[in-house]
Amino acid sequence: MDTPTSDRFAELRAPAHWQAVDFISDLHLQASEPATFECWLHYLQRPPAERADALFILGDLFEVWVGDDLLQAALPPTGTQHSADHGFWRRCAEALHAHGQHTPVYFIHGNRDFLLGPAGLSACGMHGLSDPTVLAFLGQRWLLSHGDALCLDDTDYMRFRAMVRQPDWQQAFLAQPLAEREAIARGLRTQSELRKRGLANDPTLWADVDATAAKDWLRRGAASTLVHGHTHRPAQHELGDDLRRVVLSDWDALAHPPRAEVLRLDARGFHRLPQPLSGHERQTLGC
Structure with missing residues (x-):
């Protein structure tokens, strides 16, 4: 979706019985990183007493999504990389759908999974949201976004984003064979990884959310807090004029130290909840 031009953002009003909601983003789930998947699966399968009333996924749940038909495609020969990938996407969809049976799951597209369409959302049991969306909850308005549309200094990416969010581009891309x-x-x-490695030694070169644009969105949404992901820089930033933005963590169970954090919002405010690693993950890390 392009940067909004309307003065009215989409709005979701929380049911009166909601007491807590969870936010996650930037898990970049992929078959080649099973530890992060298992950590996420453990979060989804927590007992009822530990669950929030809703889960909001603010983009980049998947490392890549090339079309909803990958969930219905016949599995390639067993033992191939494509077989592992296709089976993995189906496991993700099944886990999400099971979670959605008792806890509503809302999804905002990220820069890696913006091609997740209606069929994919349905298979995952998720409700798609516009970017941004205002969440009316606990008597306040919270502006939710993936965050990439506000990284205005990353001009190369913004040009790429404008191109791939066009319906004509997406239609042409999805018309190609899945392989x-x-x-x-x-x-x-591969290009993205090479670029990240080139910037790894100087984090000041990484594009961040433009503060002026963030404040403009908040005012247009009549909200005081923006919650977003994308930048992989978990923090809270005061923007002035009683406005702020809260940034979600990315997930990487094999990082040192591991990163796997849920942001919970309830009547007491925000709480960052590190997710425990499973026994298999701890063994992999040598813990």
């Missing part, structure tokens, strides 16, 4: 789309996605991921 070709997967090959294109692998090439783009």
